[in-house]
Amino acid sequence: MARQKEEKLRQVxxxxxxxxxxxxxxxxxxxxxxxxxxxxTATVYTYISALRDKGFLNKADNKKRAVSLKSNAxxxxxxxxxxxxxxxxxxxxxxxxxSLPSEEFGGDDLFMLRVSGSSxxxxxxxxxxxxxxxxxxxxxxxxxxxxxxxxxxxxxxxxRRDGKVILHPENETMSDMIFDDVKILGKVVGLMRSFRT
Amino acid sequence: MARQKEEKLRQVxxxxxxxxxxxxxxxxxxxxxxxxxxxxTATVYTYISALRDKGFLNKADNKKRAVSLKSNAxxxxxxxxxxxxxxxxxxxxxxxxxSLPSEEFGGDDLFMLRVSGSSxxxxxxxxxxxxxxxxxxxxxxxxxxxxxxxxxxxxxxxxRRDGKVILHPENETMSDMIFDDVKILGKVVGLMRSFRT
DNA sequence: ATTTTTTATAAACATTTGTTTGCGTTTTTG
DNA sequence: CAAAAACGCAAACAAATGTTTATAAAAAAT
Numbered sequence: 001m002a003r004q005k006e007e008k009l010r011q012v013x014x015x016x017x018x019x020x021x022x023x024x025x026x027x028x029x030x031x032x033x034x035x036x037x038x039x040x041t042a043t044v045y046t047y048i049s050a051l052r053d054k055g056f057l058n059k060a061d062n063k064k065r066a067v068s069l070k071s072n073a074x075x076x077x078x079x080x081x082x083x084x085x086x087x088x089x090x091x092x093x094x095x096x097x098x099s100l101p102s103e104e105f106g107g108d109d110l111f112m113l114r115v116s117g118s119s120x121x122x123x124x125x126x127x128x129x130x131x132x133x134x135x136x137x138x139x140x141x142x143x144x145x146x147x148x149x150x151x152x153x154x155x156x157x158x159x160r161r162d163g164k165v166i167l168h169p170e171n172e173t174m175s176d177m178i179f180d181d182v183k184i185l186g187k188v189v190g191l192m193r194s195f196r197t
Numbered sequence: 198m199a200r201q202k203e204e205k206l207r208q209v210x211x212x213x214x215x216x217x218x219x220x221x222x223x224x225x226x227x228x229x230x231x232x233x234x235x236x237x238t239a240t241v242y243t244y245i246s247a248l249r250d251k252g253f254l255n256k257a258d259n260k261k262r263a264v265s266l267k268s269n270a271x272x273x274x275x276x277x278x279x280x281x282x283x284x285x286x287x288x289x290x291x292x293x294x295x296s297l298p299s300e301e302f303g304g305d306d307l308f309m310l311r312v313s314g315s316s317x318x319x320x321x322x323x324x325x326x327x328x329x330x331x332x333x334x335x336x337x338x339x340x341x342x343x344x345x346x347x348x349x350x351x352x353x354x355x356x357r358r359d360g361k362v363i364l365h366p367e368n369e370t371m372s373d374m375i376f377d378d379v380k381i382l383g384k385v386v387g388l389m390r391s392f393r394t
Numbered sequence: 395a396t397t398t399t400t401t402a403t404a405a406a407c408a409t410t411t412g413t414t415t416g417c418g419t420t421t422t423t424g
Numbered sequence: 425c426a427a428a429a430a431c432g433c434a435a436a437c438a439a440a441t442g443t444t445t446a447t448a449a450a451a452a453a454t
Contacts, residue, residue: 023255023257023263023265024223024255024264024265024266025222025223025257025260025262025263025264025265026221026222026262028260028261028410028411028412029411029412029413030410030411030412038432038433039432039433039434040432040433040434040435041411041412041413041433041434042413042414042415042432042433042434043431043432043433045412045413045414046431046432058221060220060222061412061413062411062412062413062438062439062440063225063262063411063412063439063440063441064225064261064262064410064411064412064439064440064441065222065223065260065261065262065263065410065411065412066220066222066262066412067221067222068220068221068222069221073296075218075219077218094211094215096298097214097218097298098297098298099270099296099297100295100296100389101293101294101295104391104393105391105393121321124318124321124322124323124326124390125321126321129321144392188392189391189392189393190389190390190391190392190393191388191389191390191392192387192388192389192390193321193387193388193389194301194302194386194387195341195385195386195387195388196301196302196386196387205401225440225441225442226441226442226443227440227441227442235402235403236402236403236404237402237403237404238403238404238441238442238443239402239403239404239443239444239445240401240402240403242442242443242444243401243402258442258443259408259409259410259441259442259443260409260410260411260441260442261409261410261411261440261441261442262440262441262442263442
């Protein structure tokens with residue numbers, strides 16, 4: 001009966017996936033059992049635990065319907081407004097969620113920002129674009145970063161020269177900003193644009 | 198106390214959205230209450246019921262954590278390769294799925310394509326970008342389209358002059374392509390870029 | 395100010411559901 | 425075939441959680 005188990009595990013996982021897709025919330029242990037043809041909740045329980053141990057899903061202890069699939073998507077919040085004083089990751093600032101494949105934008109601490117202005121036009125970042133930012137306090141020379149200048153977030157390419165920090169706009173008509181120090185909010189790792197109005 | 202209610206409803210809905218995005222499964226009534234600052238489960242219960250009645254979410258009776266959001270996302274397939282003979286929307290060509298907010302990219306018949314080449318660089322469309330395309334056979338003057346030229350998909354701005362179709366690259370170093378007729382695959386409605394390797 | 399309506403609370407109740415335990419059954423192993 | 429391991433089951437238990445009811449507090453209306 002060694003093979004049976006693998007087969008059952010697959011069935012259970014598949015059912016959970018379907019159930020979540022259909023209902024928007026996870027199934028209970030008993031619902032899984034009924035559908036897969038297992039009469040004991042204990043058996044289902046061990047299967048689900050096994051799936052968790054193998055890393056196919058997440059499971060919170062003692063909570064009802066608290067399994068979730070390891071999806072290959074990350075949910076990234078769009079930050080409405082960056083306020084200087086408050087932490088970026090405060091719920092109140094979340095305007096929307098975007099769900100993107102994690103292979104591409106993987107990792108934690110991601111957020112999105114709406115770009116205003118055309119200072120990065122030559123890097124292909126236009127006014128109105130939404131940039132995907134990895135939150136970090138530092139960045140390497142030449143990387144595109146989001147920095148806090150005058151209490152608002154600005155996107156520029158970062159350089160360090162002679163102990164100074166240079167925020168370089170990719171736009172011929174604009175000139176570099178030079179600082180002794182600058183607060184970096186994160187590094188730009190992606191971008192999204194909509195041509196709709 | 199008339200206004201309070203609307204505000205609380207909004208808070209509850211927002212919290213549920215955040216919770217689901219973070220955890221993959223819905224919150225319990227008590228968790229909602231704790232976060233929104235309502236001490237009675239009964240109050241939360243009425244709010245959730247109200248949200249269901251107003252159509253903001255689905256809710257199953259007597260089940261734990263069985264609320265689900267009315268999904269506002271569209272799943273858009275990334276088309277691996279465009280083959281001249283075969284229909285674009287053949288499953289075999291689907292390379293991945295991207296789930297994006299429908300307010301922004303709403304509608305059916307959307308697909309994504311990977312851009313190769315830099316013919317649209319001045320429109321902010323770079324080599325390696327993924328464009329979001331609405332499938333349609335026609336487009337208006339001045340719109341950016343995906344057209345089939347020599348059995349492969351190309352992205353250009355479309356113009357019609359004197360009965361001819363002009364595919365105009367947004368790149369100084371390249372020149373227009375002029376045809377009597379051209380097969381249009383769709384109109385570009387969005388774009389996604391990843392700065393990762 | 396008084397009445398009415400709305401909103402919030404606490405407490406109790408009813409179910410669902412996660413988890414554990416012990417025992418039977420099947421499959422594998424030697 | 426016998427022993428061991430793996431698997432499944434039922435039943436019971438323990439929590440978490442949805443739901444209802446009666447009551448208090450607050451806000452709005454009169």
